[in-house]
Amino acid sequence: MIKTALIQNNITASKAENLSHVKDMISDAVRQGARFVVLPECFQQEYAVKKFADNAEELSKPGMSPTFDMLQASSKGITLVGGSFIERGPDSQLFNTSCTFEDGQLLGVHRKVHLFDVDIPGGIRFKESSVLAPGKEATVVNSELLGMKIGVGVCFDVRFANYAEHLRSSGAKALVYPGAFNLTTGPAHWTLLARARALDNQAYTMLCSPARSPTAAYQAYGHTIAVDPYGVVIGELDDKEGVLMFDMDPAYVDKVRAMIPLEEKRRVW
Ligand SMILES: NC(=O)CCC(=O)C(=O)O
Numbered sequence: 001m002i003k004t005a006l007i008q009n010n011i012t013a014s015k016a017e018n019l020s021h022v023k024d025m026i027s028d029a030v031r032q033g034a035r036f037v038v039l040p041e042c043f044q045q046e047y048a049v050k051k052f053a054d055n056a057e058e059l060s061k062p063g064m065s066p067t068f069d070m071l072q073a074s075s076k077g078i079t080l081v082g083g084s085f086i087e088r089g090p091d092s093q094l095f096n097t098s099c100t101f102e103d104g105q106l107l108g109v110h111r112k113v114h115l116f117d118v119d120i121p122g123g124i125r126f127k128e129s130s131v132l133a134p135g136k137e138a139t140v141v142n143s144e145l146l147g148m149k150i151g152v153g154v155c156f157d158v159r160f161a162n163y164a165e166h167l168r169s170s171g172a173k174a175l176v177y178p179g180a181f182n183l184t185t186g187p188a189h190w191t192l193l194a195r196a197r198a199l200d201n202q203a204y205t206m207l208c209s210p211a212r213s214p215t216a217a218y219q220a221y222g223h224t225i226a227v228d229p230y231g232v233v234i235g236e237l238d239d240k241e242g243v244l245m246f247d248m249d250p251a252y253v254d255k256v257r258a259m260i261p262l263e264e265k266r267r268v269w
Helices: 015-031 049-055 066-074 155-159 161-169 185-201 250-259
Strands: 002-008 036-038 079-081 085-088 094-102 105-111 117-119 125-127 139-143 148-152 172-178 204-208 225-227 233-236 242-248
Touching (some): 002 015, 002 204, 015 066, 079 148, 094 139, 105 139, 148 161, 155 172, 155 185, 161 172, 161 185, 172 185, 172 250, 185 204, 185 225, 185 233, 225 242, 233 242
Parallel strands (some): 002 036, 036 079, 148 172, 172 204
Antiparallel strands (some): 002 242, 079 094, 085 094, 094 105, 117 125, 139 148, 204 225, 225 233
16 A cells, blocks of 8 residues: 655745745655655646746756755655646746656656646636647656556646556556646536546546635635546545545556456557
């Protein structure tokens, strides 16, 4: 069994304060036995197009990313999907980037592939692509500590069934999406998408959101959720700060895949 903690943190206007707070939340979860920890999308800054460039950090230069450094230091003895933060890439392009660490080592870097561009009258308008560039790679990391492969996407990536299918066919037994849905699409689609990705791929599926901040321009939906490979919701938070802890059993993935052998039956059209 893998004790897993999905952290749903409050976000303030101070990046330094957010980093220190999340560092403490990770330490608490580890003290409670967590071996696998997941953080939300943009866990250290407000999710707002106008604020992306000011908060961007370069990964390529040692010491240039306080977020990278905090995540690396916090991953001692555990596996950590470090939510996401805005990365300034080698050509000054900005990416919404998720770094996964294991015991101080960087396991993988996922740059959000599908950017969140929507226009829902009376609901929400958002255009990530006005400032961010899309990543090009799918990301599956091989965790030695957990003895399994984990597929990583960021938020809007969860809407694309073919992306999740690619992660599963690359060996992932768990699909992890740091995310920050909103009050329009959250109630409509968040739980449905988590269950759909889990059921289609017979994989543990986790969507990890920041808590809702009533004063922020972008109201995150919260509702961090974990679903098992049979499509059953293991647990879901409300919109307040909290930690969702549960046990993940990689053998249960094999069991579900053996009981309902979708891979064997799959036909390509
Ligand atoms: N941060 C995001 O990608 C938000 C995605 C979202 O809210 C959606 O409805 O999709």
